[in-house]
Amino acid sequence: MTLLEVEGLCVRFPTRRGLVRAVDGVDLTVEEGEVLALVGESGCGKTTLARTIVGLERAQEGTVRFEGKEVRGRGRARPMRDYRRRVQMVFQDPTGALNPRQTIYEAVAEGLRVHHMGQDEERRVADALSRSGLRPPERFFTRYPHEVSGGQRQRVVIAGAMVLEPRLLVADEPVSSLDASVRGEILGLMRNLVDTTGVAMLVVTHDLGLAWNIAERVAVMYLGRIVEVGRAEEVLQSPQHPYTQALLSVVPEAKHVEQQILQGETPDPAAIPPGCRFHPRCPLYQSGDAEELGIAQQCRTVDLGLAPIANDHVVACHARA
Amino acid sequence: MTAEVATPRVVGRRRIVWIRRRRALSRVWRMYRASKPGMIGLVxxxxxxxxxxxxxxxxxSSGLHAISTVQNPTWASPSKFGPLGTDNLGRTIGAQFLWGSRISLFVGLAATLLTMLIGSVVGIAAGFFGGRIEGVLMRITEWFLVIPFLPLAIVLASVLSRSLFNIILVIAITSWPFTARLIRAQVLSVKERGYVDRSRALGASRWHLTTRHIVPNVAPLILANTTLTVPIAILTETTLSFLGLGDPSRASWGKMLNEAFDAGAIGQHAWWYYVPPGLGIMLVVLAFTLCGQALEEILNPRLSERA
Structure with missing residues (x-):
C-alpha cells in the first residue's frame, strides 16, 4: 500500500541570481514498510525534497498525500500535528541536531512532550534508546551529547525519532558525517528498525553503494526532478537514464563499464535548461546518438515526465520513450 | 562516567540533572578564576x-543633611575632620560617599535589569518571528539607536518628574536598543542550528522552540551582556545627576560631583569633595567591565578560544 505520495511538488527560493527551482515538479511514492533511496549529486535538490516532505520547507506547488489524505496547512492544525508525529526525520549532522544543553534523555523525550505523550515517558525513552542500540539506556539518560561518540549521537537522533512510533522515517545523508567504521552499524540499525517495526524509510544519499545495501527501490534525482525510479537491483544493474548510467560508471566497483565523466557546467537550479533538463550534459545527446535516433529536437525542446519502461521501472528520457 | 551517573535509579533523575548543573556552574567558576582581570574586578x-x-x-545618614551638621566645620579637609572631611555645608563626605554608592549601584543594576528585559524580549521576538514583526521591531530599535543618547535622556529626565524610578526608566529607554540588536543577532544564529530544525520536525510549536532551545542558548550571552551594561547605566546615572536631573532627595556620586562643582570645590582646592565620588565611579565601572569581559570570554561562544 502506498504510504506517501508526492505529486508535482515544487519548492522555489528567491535569490539574487533569480528564482532557484530546488525542487521542480517531483513525483514520488513511498510504499509502506519499504526503504527508498533518493540519490543524486550535490545541489540536485534531494535534501530540499526531504525537508519539504517533513514540513521544514514550504512547497509552492504540488501535493503530498499521506495514507491517502492530503497534507496541508501548518502549525497547530490537528491533521498537520498528527502528520508530524507519523513522519520523522534523521539528520545528516547528529552533533548539530542535538541541543548541547539538553541531556540525551531530554533530547529523546522531546518528541513525546511536544505531542503530549507523557504517560510512562521514562519507559518509552528507555525503550527507544535500547532499540537504537544504546544499552543499558539508563547509562545514557544524564549524559550530554558531547560526552558520547558521533555514532552514538546519531543513535540518539534515531531514538528521538523512533520514540514517536512513526510510519515514515526520512533520513538525510544519515551516515555521511560519521566515521567509516560506524557507518555500517548505523545502516544496519536503520535496516533493522525497518524490518522489526515496519516503518518505511526515505534515505537521501549521494552514495550509490549505500543505496544498494539498504534500499528496495532507488529514485535518481537530477536538477530538481526525479529522472529514474525502480527496484534497486534493476536501476543499479541496468540503468536506463543516461544520467544514472553516468553516475554508476564512476562508482569504483563498477569495472565492467566505461567511465563517463559528464561534460559541461555543474547544473544551476536558477537556470534550468529548456527541454530535457539533462540534455546539455547528456552523453547520448553530445555524442550525436540522439541526432541519429532523430530525437535531438525533442531533447532540446520537450520537457518530459516519467514514463514506464518495465514493471515498476520508470524513466524520463526521450531515447527510452 | 562517574558513579552517580551509572546508578540513576538510586539517586533519581532530577537530582542528577541538578548535580550536572552545579558541575557546569563550577566549571564556569573555575574558568572565571583563571582570569586575573576578572578576579580583580570581582574583588x-x-x-x-x-x-x-x-x-x-x-x-x-545624619551626615547627609545640612540641618543636622550645623556644628560641623565647613570645607574641612580629611586631616581636620572625619575620615574624608566636609563640604561647604559641613556635611560629611564619608557619609555622602557611602550612601551615594548605594544609589549608584542600585540604579545601575535596576536600570540594567530593565534594559535587558526590554532588549531581550524585543531581540528574541524579532529574531524568532522574522518577517514583518522583525521589520517593525528593528525599525523601532534603529529609531531609538539614531537618536543622540544624551539629549534624549535629558529631555526624558526633565519631562518626567525627578525620581529614582524615572532615572531608571530613562536609562533603560535609552540603552535597550544595543542589547536588542545583539540578542537578535544571536537568535538568528541559534535559529539556524540543527537542533532547532530537529525540534521543528518533531512538530514543536514556536513557544516550545523559543523556551526550550532559543532562550537557553542565548541566555549566556544575555548574562555576559548584562554585566557590561551595568557600567554604562552607572555612568548614565552619574551624568544625569551631574547635570542636575537626578533625584534631588538622595545622595549619589553624580549628585556629589554636581554639588561640588556648584559649590566651587575646585576653586577651594577641596579635592576631598570631588575625588572620592570620581574615584568610586571609576573603580565600580572598571570592576563591572572587567567582570563582564571575563564572563563574556567564557560564555560567548564566538570569543571563547577553548577547543
Missing amino acids: VLLVFVVLAFAAPALAS
Whole structure:
C-alpha cells in the first residue's frame, strides 16, 4: 500500500541570481514498510525534497498525500500535528541536531512532550534508546551529547525519532558525517528498525553503494526532478537514464563499464535548461546518438515526465520513450 | 562516567540533572578564576557591595543633611575632620560617599535589569518571528539607536518628574536598543542550528522552540551582556545627576560631583569633595567591565578560544 505520495511538488527560493527551482515538479511514492533511496549529486535538490516532505520547507506547488489524505496547512492544525508525529526525520549532522544543553534523555523525550505523550515517558525513552542500540539506556539518560561518540549521537537522533512510533522515517545523508567504521552499524540499525517495526524509510544519499545495501527501490534525482525510479537491483544493474548510467560508471566497483565523466557546467537550479533538463550534459545527446535516433529536437525542446519502461521501472528520457 | 551517573535509579533523575548543573556552574567558576582581570574586578566589586550594604552601620545618614551638621566645620579637609572631611555645608563626605554608592549601584543594576528585559524580549521576538514583526521591531530599535543618547535622556529626565524610578526608566529607554540588536543577532544564529530544525520536525510549536532551545542558548550571552551594561547605566546615572536631573532627595556620586562643582570645590582646592565620588565611579565601572569581559570570554561562544 502506498504510504506517501508526492505529486508535482515544487519548492522555489528567491535569490539574487533569480528564482532557484530546488525542487521542480517531483513525483514520488513511498510504499509502506519499504526503504527508498533518493540519490543524486550535490545541489540536485534531494535534501530540499526531504525537508519539504517533513514540513521544514514550504512547497509552492504540488501535493503530498499521506495514507491517502492530503497534507496541508501548518502549525497547530490537528491533521498537520498528527502528520508530524507519523513522519520523522534523521539528520545528516547528529552533533548539530542535538541541543548541547539538553541531556540525551531530554533530547529523546522531546518528541513525546511536544505531542503530549507523557504517560510512562521514562519507559518509552528507555525503550527507544535500547532499540537504537544504546544499552543499558539508563547509562545514557544524564549524559550530554558531547560526552558520547558521533555514532552514538546519531543513535540518539534515531531514538528521538523512533520514540514517536512513526510510519515514515526520512533520513538525510544519515551516515555521511560519521566515521567509516560506524557507518555500517548505523545502516544496519536503520535496516533493522525497518524490518522489526515496519516503518518505511526515505534515505537521501549521494552514495550509490549505500543505496544498494539498504534500499528496495532507488529514485535518481537530477536538477530538481526525479529522472529514474525502480527496484534497486534493476536501476543499479541496468540503468536506463543516461544520467544514472553516468553516475554508476564512476562508482569504483563498477569495472565492467566505461567511465563517463559528464561534460559541461555543474547544473544551476536558477537556470534550468529548456527541454530535457539533462540534455546539455547528456552523453547520448553530445555524442550525436540522439541526432541519429532523430530525437535531438525533442531533447532540446520537450520537457518530459516519467514514463514506464518495465514493471515498476520508470524513466524520463526521450531515447527510452 | 562517574558513579552517580551509572546508578540513576538510586539517586533519581532530577537530582542528577541538578548535580550536572552545579558541575557546569563550577566549571564556569573555575574558568572565571583563571582570569586575573576578572578576579580583580570581582574583588573591587565585592568591596563596594559590602560598603554599600554596611553604609547605615558605618556612617549615620545624619551626615547627609545640612540641618543636622550645623556644628560641623565647613570645607574641612580629611586631616581636620572625619575620615574624608566636609563640604561647604559641613556635611560629611564619608557619609555622602557611602550612601551615594548605594544609589549608584542600585540604579545601575535596576536600570540594567530593565534594559535587558526590554532588549531581550524585543531581540528574541524579532529574531524568532522574522518577517514583518522583525521589520517593525528593528525599525523601532534603529529609531531609538539614531537618536543622540544624551539629549534624549535629558529631555526624558526633565519631562518626567525627578525620581529614582524615572532615572531608571530613562536609562533603560535609552540603552535597550544595543542589547536588542545583539540578542537578535544571536537568535538568528541559534535559529539556524540543527537542533532547532530537529525540534521543528518533531512538530514543536514556536513557544516550545523559543523556551526550550532559543532562550537557553542565548541566555549566556544575555548574562555576559548584562554585566557590561551595568557600567554604562552607572555612568548614565552619574551624568544625569551631574547635570542636575537626578533625584534631588538622595545622595549619589553624580549628585556629589554636581554639588561640588556648584559649590566651587575646585576653586577651594577641596579635592576631598570631588575625588572620592570620581574615584568610586571609576573603580565600580572598571570592576563591572572587567567582570563582564571575563564572563563574556567564557560564555560567548564566538570569543571563547577553548577547543
